[in-house]
Amino acid sequence: MVVCVCNAIRESDVRQCARSGCRTPCQAFRSMNRQPKCGQCASTARAIIDEELAAA
Structure with a gap:
């Protein structure tokens, strides 16, 4: 998806x-060298x- x-x-x-330690969407974006744009994906x-x- x-x-x-x-x-x-x-x-x-x-x-x-998340498995690598990211705890927020912002941390996940940073770890992928990307920035949030419209914000609809955050939730x-x-x-x-x-x-x-x-699950961990």
């Missing part, structure tokens, strides 16, 4: 960032990160 259309970030990318990215943190 595509999470961020503006930056072409997929769900698997966000999950990998979805947050939910994915929270899922990964709960």
Whole structure:
């Protein structure tokens, strides 16, 4: 699933960032050397990160 259309970030990318220690969408963007643009992906990215943190 595509999470961020503006930056072409997929769900698997966000999950990998969370597994690597990112705790917020902003940290995930930074770790991929990208910047949030429109912000519509933030809530979805947050939910994915929270899922990964709960599963850890």
